[in-house]
Amino acid sequence: QVQLxxxxxxxxxAGGSLRLSCVASTSLYNCMGWFRQxxxxxxxxxxHICGGVNTYYADSVKGRFIINxxxxxxxxxxxxxxxxxxxxxxxxxxxxxxxxxxSQSPRYWGQGTQVTVSx
Numbered sequence: 830q831v832q833l834x835x836x837x838x839x840x841x842x843a844g845g846s847l848r849l850s851c852v853a854s855t856s857l858y859n860c861m862g863w864f865r866q867x868x869x870x871x872x873x874x875x876x877h878i879c880g881g882v883n884t885y886y887a888d889s890v891k892g893r894f895i896i897n898x899x900x901x902x903x904x905x906x907x908x909x910x911x912x913x914x915x916x917x918x919x920x921x922x923x924x925x926x927x928x929x930x931x932s933q934s935p936r937y938w939g940q941g942t943q944v945t946v947s948x
Contacts (some may be wrong), residue, residue, distance in 0.1 A: 835922045838942030841912055845946070849907040851922035851939055856922035857898060860931040861905040865918035866945075874909060875920070878927050890916075912946045918945050 832854035837847055851861065862877025862885070876886045876896040884896055895908040905922065922939035925931035 833922050833924060833937055833939035834944040835920070835939040837907075838920065838944045840945040840947065843946055843948050844894045845912050846908070847910065847912065848927070848945060849920055849922075849944075850944060851905045851907075851924075853903040853924065855905055857900055857905065858931075858937065859926045860928050861922070862896060862908050862926045862931070863920050863922055865920045866918075866941075867918045873918075874932065877928075877931060878905065879931075890901050909944070912944075914946045917944060917946050929940055934943065 834852045837849040839847060841847060860877055860879040863875040864872050865875050866872050874887060875890055876894055878884050878896045878898055881898060881900065886894060893911045898905045919941045921941045923935035924937045925935045
């Protein structure tokens with residue numbers, strides 16, 4: 830059974846940093862990344878990495894967040910720096926073999942991890 834296990838969330842003050850991890854039970858998919866969700870708002874695509882080299886960042890996090898991976902460890906990380914209160918959300922790791930499918934409805938999801946940023 831495919832499993833994506835997330836960790837690294839927590840509560841920090843504005844300007845702080847967190848690193849989210851997503852570990853796959855089998856192997857990494859071609860496209861891996863994170864969405865985030867807050868109550869009353871639509872799901873937002875945060876960042877992804879495809880083929881281990883091609884990355885995407887939402888404008889709201891560009892220059893502050895970095896996504897990378899370690900294929901041997903089957904792990905993807907999201908490094909979040911200069912956190913802002915508006916980054917507060919539940920962050921969901923997701924994976925799929927197809928970029929187009931990942932962007933719309935990824936096949937595999939993690940359980941989510943909460944990030945709370947206080948002013």
